Amino acid sequence: MPSVLLHPEPLTSRAQRFLAQHARVVRVDLGADDAVCRVRLDEVFGSHDDAVLIALRCVQGRYSGLTYDSLYMREQVYFAPVLDPDEGDEKVEFLYAVCPTTASGVGASLLPDGTVIIGWEQDEVCAFPSLDHLIECDALLDEAQNAQLIAIHSGEDVESVLGELRVQRPALRLMEEASGRTVQWWADDDVLVYLCRTWAALWGTVQPTLRVWSSYGLVKVDPVQLQRRSRGSVSTDNGSAGR
Secondary structure, X not given: OOOOOOOOOOOOHHHHHHHHHHOEEOOOOOOOOHHHHHHHHHHHHOOOOHHHHHXXXXXXXHHOOEEEEEOOOOEEEEOOXXXXXXXXXXXXXXXXXXXXXXXXXXXXXXXXXXXXXXXXOOEEEEEEOOHHHHHHHHHHHHHHXXXXXXXXXXXXXXXXXXXXXXXXXXXXXXXXHHOOOOEEEEEOOOEEEEEEOHHHHHHOOOOOEXXXXXXXXXXXXXXXXXXXXXXXXXXXXXXXXXX
C-alpha cells in the first residue's frame, strides 16, 4: 500500500492539507520478515494467522515513517508499527505504531483491526478506530489554533456539559472521521467542540476536558448545510488548542 502522503484518501481535505503542510516521511525499521513473525506468533500464541501479517504490511505501507508535530500527543511523533510478540502477551498488537520523540512521551500501538491503543502495557486505553482518525484529530487541533477559544470546561461532568450544549445547539453533528472512544469532535456552522477523555482514562489524575471554539474564519472542508443556532453558554476562557 502506498504512503499516506502519496495517496491520502479517504482522509478529508482538511487532513490532507494538514499532512501536506506539516508531515514528512523518515526511514524506520520495519521489523522482522513474515517468516520470523510466523515463528514468533506460534511461540507466543500457539498459532498464527496470515491475516495479521497482511494487516501489518498494509499498515506499514501506508504509515511507516510518517512524522509530524502532534497536538493530540503534545510532541513530535513518528509512525513505525512492527510485530514483535513477547512471552506473556495476551493479545496480538503492532507495537510502536505511534512513537514519541522524548523519553517522557506516550506512544501508541495498534490492534490488527486498526484500533489505536494509547499508552504502554497495563496503562493503556483504546482511543481511535484507526490511525486515520488520529490524523484527522490532529488536523482539527491544528486548525483550531486559528480559531477563537470561547469556552473550556474540565471535570468528570464533561459529558453532561456536552449534552447541555447539544440541547442548546441541536445542529451540532458528530465528526465521526476524527472521533473515537475517548475523543469526540462536534461542529455546526458556528462552533467547533472537542471533548477529550484519553488522558483522564489513562492516568486518572487528569480531568476530562471540553473545549469550544468559534468556527468563524476556519477553512470549511467537507461542508454540511446545518441550521445556524445562537451560541450556547459555557464558562469562557482564552486558552489554546490541546488536551
